[in-house]
Amino acid sequence: MEHTVDLLGRRIRQGWVLLGLGALLLAGGIALSALLPGGPSNFKWVEGFGIWLLGWGSIHQARYLLAARDPSAARRAINEDLDERNIAISRQAGHVAFVVTILAAGSALIVHSAMTRGSPYDALWWFLAAAVVVPSAVYVVAQFFLRNRQ
């Protein structure tokens, strides 16, 4: 029971962090747009990210704060979090998302290279190249460490 209470408390704290970060980014995005009209960047993405975090945090908090009212609901919420099948499904979904992200970034890099006639000397080319290379390198290094650990 103590284990459940600890984990539930941690989940609720994580929810407050998500909500706090979301509110901060939303306020920051609005402030940046107001302070720097016609500035070097469109700051709507900061607001959008903040709204996304607020939505995620709200759903997270609704689930765990409701569960905290009832000990059996709390235990079930934590059981679902620690459920080995749920964890395996999340990992498989994450792997699929990783492959799709690499393919999308690689395709964008190929298309961008073709559109710029192979000139690699622009920021977007380097950004897209990093979006392919860095996650791939992390994947290889993580495989190495995880294989040695298990």
Next chain:
Amino acid sequence: MTNTLGERRAERGWTQQELADRVGVSRQTIISLENGRYNPSIVLAFRLARTFRVAIEDVFHYDEGEANDGTHR
């Protein structure tokens, strides 16, 4: 791999949720186990067997000819 989870649970008159609560998993995992769609880890298999106070071989049966392609069928 086949199992007798459903029968053993029914013998004791437990619901799927009650069994899930006893072993610390979700009800959906119990449903998947009983339907044979999910093969548990060895730790969960032991927890289930101990919950029923029987040996692991009395709950889970492995057929020699079965292909081993991970935990999901």
